[in-house]
Amino acid sequence: MAKQIMTLETAVLDDIPRIIEFVVSWLERRGLGKYSFPLETAVDEASTNVIKHAYGGKGGFFEISCDIQGKDIVISIKDRGKPFDPGSVPQPDVNADLENRKIGGLGIYIMKKMMDEVKYSFDVKQGNRLEMRKTMGSAGGSLPNR
């Protein structure tokens, strides 16, 4: 089976390189190394959000899985922190001049641009779940819709 899962009991920022390494080596073992850049970027932004916002940097349960479903590479992240819907963060104005430029929301914006689909769900028992999909063959392995 293609699916592989990594679980951390108390994920903190120091764990991010390890999380990314897990995803990148999974991709490389399947000959999908050309998707490393968009996926590691999306996973970095998503994991940083969980650790910083859902857990407030204090550490907490974190699970990431990599899978292939049809033509999609599917990365799922689960945590049991505060509900945090990336869709609730307003989209940044990436055309604003320096004076009016705000940095908030940029991580989520980049994450969405790197993937073809990002879905979020929350339930009291399972906590937060983020599912990100990258369709293989889209935009030559780089960014979608460009």
Next chain:
Amino acid sequence: MDLTGKKSGDVNILGLTGRLDAYSAAEVEKKLDAVIESGCVKMVLNLEGLEYISSSGLRVFLSQLKKVRKQQGDIKLACMKPNIREVFDIAGFTQLFNIFENEDAANNSFTG
């Protein structure tokens, strides 16, 4: 993440090597703060060795650019790798920064 520096006149040329992510961003911000506080507001960042940047890294670049521009300085970027460029393009940072092919061109643009 590694940051090395040298001076060329009143321009500080700094080389960034490694990954600029949430983990390393605070350290880089501190180092750049120290450069600005020492009175140097003209900087060239050589990004030849920068392999990766996340939004945390972009945040540092943006906040430092705001600081130096307020003091009639600038942060010029050189030798950006294609992946880094792509993140800059997505974030709309390409039009905020002066970006150069190489370190000399960036450095010369201060005097030219």
